[in-house]
Amino acid sequence: xxxxxxxxxxxxxxxxxxxxxxxxxxxxxxxxxxxxxxxxxxxxxxxxxxxxxxxxxxxxxxxxxxxxxxxxxxxxxxxxxxxxxxxxxxxxxxxxx
Numbered sequence: 001x002x003x004x005x006x007x008x009x010x011x012x013x014x015x016x017x018x019x020x021x022x023x024x025x026x027x028x029x030x031x032x033x034x035x036x037x038x039x040x041x042x043x044x045x046x047x048x049x050x051x052x053x054x055x056x057x058x059x060x061x062x063x064x065x066x067x068x069x070x071x072x073x074x075x076x077x078x079x080x081x082x083x084x085x086x087x088x089x090x091x092x093x094x095x096x097x
Contacts (some may be wrong), residue, residue, distance in 0.1 A: 001042070001043070001070055001071065001073070001074050002074060003074040003075050003076035006045055006071065006074060006076050006078070007076060007078070009045065010046070010078065016044050016045060016046055017037060017046055017047055018046065019046045019049075019050070022034055022044075022046045022047055022050045023050065026050060026054070031051075031054070034047045034050055035047075035051050038050070038051035038052070038067055039051075039067065043070065043071075045071060045078075045079070048067050048068060048071060049068075049082055051064075051067055052064040052065070052067040052068050052082070052086060053086070055067065056086045056089065056090060061086060061087075061090040061092075065083060065086065065087070068082060068083045068086070083096075084096040084097075
């Protein structure tokens with residue numbers, strides 16, 4: 001993964017599943033599709049974000065952070081901010097900072 005590619009894909013909704021469609025897939029019970037796209041080698045950011053949020057909401061914060069780790073590892077600020085938000089929501093504000 002590359003931060004510049006991630007940024008372009010998300011801004012342009014190019015080569016990714018748009019966030020509204022990700023939400024719809026989850027609402028219709030297709031979590032397996034979202035999970036697969038989130039964890040794919042060249043993963044989909046919007047799927048990863050939604051999957052991580054779902055995991056965190058179920059109390060699986062460590063797993064949620066593992067989902068985001070490849071994106072955070074690129075240095076892409078959007079992913080880093082999302083991981084920090086999940087940490088903070090999970091009562092780990094100091095780590096988020």
